[in-house]
Amino acid sequence: MRYIQGFRDGRAARALTALIAEEVRDDRDYHLMEFCGGHTHAVFRHGIPDLLPDNVELVHGPGCPVCVLPVARLDMAIDLAGREDVILASYGDMLRVPASRRNSLLKARAQGKDVRIVQSAAEAVMLAKENPDRQVVMFAIGFETTTPPTALAIKQAAELDLANFSVFCNHVLTPSAIQSILDSPEVRELGQVRVDGFLGPSHVSTIIGSRPYEFFAEEYQRPVVIAGFEPLDVLASIRMLIAQLNEGRAEIENQFQRGVQRDGNAKAKQLVAEVLELRPEFSWRGLGEVPYSGLRIKRDFARFDAENRFDLAERAVRENKACQCPAVIRGVKKPTDCEIFGTVCTPRNPIGSCMVSDEGACAAYYRYRRYTTERPREAAEA
Amino acid sequence: MCLAVPARVEALHDFDQATVEVGGVQSKVSLALIDGVEVGDYVIVHVGHAITRMDVDEAEKSLALFRELAETLGESTDALHTGVS
Numbered sequence: 001m002r003y004i005q006g007f008r009d010g011r012a013a014r015a016l017t018a019l020i021a022e023e024v025r026d027d028r029d030y031h032l033m034e035f036c037g038g039h040t041h042a043v044f045r046h047g048i049p050d051l052l053p054d055n056v057e058l059v060h061g062p063g064c065p066v067c068v069l070p071v072a073r074l075d076m077a078i079d080l081a082g083r084e085d086v087i088l089a090s091y092g093d094m095l096r097v098p099a100s101r102r103n104s105l106l107k108a109r110a111q112g113k114d115v116r117i118v119q120s121a122a123e124a125v126m127l128a129k130e131n132p133d134r135q136v137v138m139f140a141i142g143f144e145t146t147t148p149p150t151a152l153a154i155k156q157a158a159e160l161d162l163a164n165f166s167v168f169c170n171h172v173l174t175p176s177a178i179q180s181i182l183d184s185p186e187v188r189e190l191g192q193v194r195v196d197g198f199l200g201p202s203h204v205s206t207i208i209g210s211r212p213y214e215f216f217a218e219e220y221q222r223p224v225v226i227a228g229f230e231p232l233d234v235l236a237s238i239r240m241l242i243a244q245l246n247e248g249r250a251e252i253e254n255q256f257q258r259g260v261q262r263d264g265n266a267k268a269k270q271l272v273a274e275v276l277e278l279r280p281e282f283s284w285r286g287l288g289e290v291p292y293s294g295l296r297i298k299r300d301f302a303r304f305d306a307e308n309r310f311d312l313a314e315r316a317v318r319e320n321k322a323c324q325c326p327a328v329i330r331g332v333k334k335p336t337d338c339e340i341f342g343t344v345c346t347p348r349n350p351i352g353s354c355m356v357s358d359e360g361a362c363a364a365y366y367r368y369r370r371y372t373t374e375r376p377r378e379a380a381e382a
Numbered sequence: 383m384c385l386a387v388p389a390r391v392e393a394l395h396d397f398d399q400a401t402v403e404v405g406g407v408q409s410k411v412s413l414a415l416i417d418g419v420e421v422g423d424y425v426i427v428h429v430g431h432a433i434t435r436m437d438v439d440e441a442e443k444s445l446a447l448f449r450e451l452a453e454t455l456g457e458s459t460d461a462l463h464t465g466v467s
Contacts, residue, residue: 001405003388003424003441012448015455038385063384091429120430122412145384148415149431203386206426206434229385232448258440259426265434268415359384 003258007230008046016235017051023242030056031194032241033331035178036201037064037359038229044368046231048238056238059193060364062177062329063201065142066093066357068284071317073170074099077139080168080310081105081113087131089124090139092117097353100317121153121167128157128165137306141170144207147295148268151275154297154304168306169297172282174204175212176293180284182220186332193331197241199234200226202256209264213252221250228256275301285353286329325352328361335362342370386428388436391421402427 024030034040040060043049049058062068078099081088088105095106095117109115114134118124121138128136140150150167157165178198186192200213205226213224223244227237237255244251254260275298282294297305306312319326323345324338335341335354345351347363354360389402389411398414402425412431413419424441425432 003436004405006441006445007448009448009452011452015451016448018455019451036384065384120412122430143384145386145428145433148433149412149429152412152414152431201384203384203426203428203433206386233444236444236448258437258444259434265415267417268433271415 004230007228007232009232012232013046013051013235016232016239020056020235020239020242021053023239023246024053024055025246026055028055028245029194030242030245031059031196032056032199032238033059033061033181033195033197034199034227034234035061035063035174036199036204037061037067037357037361038203039063039199039201039227039234040361041359041364042229042231042234044364046234047368048231048234051235052238056242059195059331060328060334060361061198061331062181062284062286063143063174063204064329064354064357064359064361065146065172066097067325067329067353067360068172068177068286069094069097069141069170069353070283070285071099071319072283072314074105075103075315075317076312077168078103078105078108078113079312080137080139080306081108081115083135083310085135087114087116087127087134087136088139089116089118089127089136091119091141093357094139094141096350096356098350098356100315121149122156125153125156125160125162125165128162129160132164135164135166135309137310138165138167139170140167143172143174143201143204145203147171147272147276148207148265151272154275154301155271157304158301166304166306166309167297168312169276169295171276171295172284173293173295174201174208175215176290177284177287178213178216180287180290180293181330182216182222184287184330186330195222195331196245197223197225197250199237199241200224200252202226202228202233202260205254205256205260205264207265207268210252210254210260210262211264217250217252223250224252226252226254226256226260228258274298284329286326320351323352325354325362328354335365336369338362342366384428386426386433388424388441389427389432391419391423391425394419394421400432402432
């Protein structure tokens with residue numbers, strides 16, 4: 001626990017916040033986007049927004065794989081689970097996410113469909129081995145952190161020559177999402193969202209390294225600090241970003257030296273490249289169609305591709321009109337700007353995916369901020 | 383989803399498997415995504431797989447830096463936060 005608790009020391013946190021308060025300039029604002037939903041929750045869980053000066057604003061990014069998965073893809077997974085011969089293996093996060101017609105994987109399971117929660121894709125391979133007369137489909141979602149285990153499972157299935165294992169691949173890429181945010185009309189033209197710099201996700205970066213972000217520093221002049229997930233990591237990274245902005249620098253800095261290298265994990269990247277390839281286009285909830293932002297299974301491994309094996313059709317979906325999830329994912333709205341937040345839409349009865357996931361911004365606000373939704377400064381201005 | 387925890391490697395098994403420990407809880411994880419792990423190393427674990435080795439020297443460096451900050455600056459703010467240890 002030394003390497004968890006050690007990074008939560010209250011005194012060091014106070015020292016860091018005192019330094020941040022000293023170092024911020026009074027004549028400007030700082031809008032920092034924490035890309036990853038894990039960061040959003042860490043930030044609220046440890047009360048970090050309350051420790052920051054008023055002119056430092058954290059903008060919540062789209063780094064929540066459950067939230068950005070389009071409802072149409074979830075509907076397809078539920079269709080798969082509905083087949084008599086299929087066992088659908090899913091990470092637990094997906095089960096309560098609302099699909100079309102108020103359906104969900106949890107409801108499908110309650111109706112007798114065979115949906116199993118797995119901790120890893122390797123467990124799904126085991127399921128396939130244990131159930132030779134059933135088709136086991138791994139519902140694979142997630143960013144680069146979760147992708148290598150999926151690739152590994154497909155290779156393992158190939159080695160075992162499993163005829164009853166396949167993957168419904170929905171993996172997405174972090175750099176494409178950051179670029180989509182920076183290119184969005186809200187940031188470029190309308191000025192609804194200001195992002196001065198990014199707190200980069202450290203666990204994704206253990207795999208991809210810090211190199212992919214260099215483009216954002218050069219091309220978009222936005223600094224990126226790759227930040228750990230413990231409160232001291234986050235505070236130290238915010239301080240590094242503020243220093244860069246004060247000095248007019250836009251560089252890639254790595255606060256998570258203990259786990260991230262510039263080139264990432266070569267073995268894992270090699271494995272992913274062997275099994276998966278870029279999709280020309282993937283539709284994100286909130287961001288829409290983003291070119292080359294998702295992964296699919298390569299032709300050599302096509303027999304393990306659930307989209308090949310089963311007759312899956314993507315159907316048009318009507319989203320709940322009141323739900324502001326897409327705008328929340330883009331950072332345009334705060335969860336509390338949504339009319340149904342905390343009333344109609346709660347973690348127990350979620351209308352949108354952002355309220356379900358342990359990384360969704362709405363879930364974070366509901367859990368930690370329900371009773372203190374306005375910052376004192378905003379209240380005073382109003 | 384992308385959350386991961388640092389864990390200490392307790393024992394190595396066949397087929398790239400290992401037993402790791404976090405806060406007194408042991409579990410089995412796969413080491414297939416990294417090379418050359420030994421007992422006593424720290425790895426960062428996500429969905430049952432070690433995704434990278436944790437550099438203990440770097441972690442200790444960060445901790446030392448935070449400790450130093452706490453000792454030099456932490457006290458001056460203690461008065462503001464009575465009842466918080």
